[in-house]
Amino acid sequence: MTKTVVAQTYGTPEVLELVDIDLPAPKSGEVLVDVKAIGVNPFDFKLYSGAFGTDPEKLPIRLGGEAAGVVSAVGDGVTDVAVGDEVIVSPGNGLYAEQVVVPVSSVTAKPAGIGWEQAAGLLLVGGTAVDALDTIRVGSGDTVLIHGASGGVGAIAVQLAVARGATVIGTAGASNQDYVRSLGATPVVYGGVLEERDLEARVRELTPNGVDAAFDTAGTDEAVDTSLALVTDKSRIVTIVAFGRAQTDGFASVGGGNPASAEARLKARSELVEQAGSGHLTVKIAKTFPLTDVALAHTELQSSHPAGKFILIP
Numbered sequence: 001m002t003k004t005v006v007a008q009t010y011g012t013p014e015v016l017e018l019v020d021i022d023l024p025a026p027k028s029g030e031v032l033v034d035v036k037a038i039g040v041n042p043f044d045f046k047l048y049s050g051a052f053g054t055d056p057e058k059l060p061i062r063l064g065g066e067a068a069g070v071v072s073a074v075g076d077g078v079t080d081v082a083v084g085d086e087v088i089v090s091p092g093n094g095l096y097a098e099q100v101v102v103p104v105s106s107v108t109a110k111p112a113g114i115g116w117e118q119a120a121g122l123l124l125v126g127g128t129a130v131d132a133l134d135t136i137r138v139g140s141g142d143t144v145l146i147h148g149a150s151g152g153v154g155a156i157a158v159q160l161a162v163a164r165g166a167t168v169i170g171t172a173g174a175s176n177q178d179y180v181r182s183l184g185a186t187p188v189v190y191g192g193v194l195e196e197r198d199l200e201a202r203v204r205e206l207t208p209n210g211v212d213a214a215f216d217t218a219g220t221d222e223a224v225d226t227s228l229a230l231v232t233d234k235s236r237i238v239t240i241v242a243f244g245r246a247q248t249d250g251f252a253s254v255g256g257g258n259p260a261s262a263e264a265r266l267k268a269r270s271e272l273v274e275q276a277g278s279g280h281l282t283v284k285i286a287k288t289f290p291l292t293d294v295a296l297a298h299t300e301l302q303s304s305h306p307a308g309k310f311i312l313i314p
Helices: 042-049 116-120 123-135 152-163 174-182 199-206 221-230 243-249 259-267 269-277 291-301
Strands: 002-007 016-021 030-040 067-074 086-089 099-103 107-109 143-147 167-172 186-189 213-216 237-239 285-290 309-313
Touching (some): 030 086, 030 116, 042 291, 107 269, 123 152, 123 259, 123 269, 143 152, 152 174, 167 199, 174 186, 221 243, 237 243, 259 269
Parallel strands (some): 167 186
Antiparallel strands (some): 030 309
């Protein structure tokens, strides 16, 4: 038996329950992982909130796409992972749990140089950031605008873009300007009119030579409209949220079940783990919660909160 989080119905975080389930032994090509930390992502909330529909046939819903832990058993045919190995699990499903059985293809060796919390919060946001930056071809000499630069995906994207030799302008709330600056970007406050100047004007002031590419992690009309106004080539604008605007206005989007995105994110795992292990890529942890407080974690995730990732600890 192991404890795992499920949503028995659709609704607010109060529908989440911690229940006991029988966990089978790992089959051929699978491993059993004792979970040490679990990444919390907005997508998890959308699964049971009704954002993707309310099909009763999909209930109960298990949550969690990334975690980190220690391998405690392996199935037949598993030779490159051993009992006792410290691993990151991603992608996955139902990882809000004390123990999980997953395909060996979903585990990556955890670098010794990063903690459990950072490891659990690395690969989903990191893979999304790599996918988006590759889509808009960010490279040395580019000036790139990243909306939501203090968020989980945005902060990783800033670090990766700077490492590629790009100049980064990062939008963030007033309280996160110093954090965005510490990542290597020039911060700018979002939020419409500020001292009678809108976001487009504020970015133009910082980029006299123009903006080559834009990455939207915020999904607001302000972010999209500013990107469209500043970037001439629409193929160099990408969003991970505003899918309707992307379709209507003719710019790129990644994620949303796109097989090409899924493949790109899998390929990015080794690069992300290597950079995190060497200290060139950091995951800021905003807050940790015991697994029993999963509903509280999801409630706080929907409100204003410190920059960084939320992590559950079994």
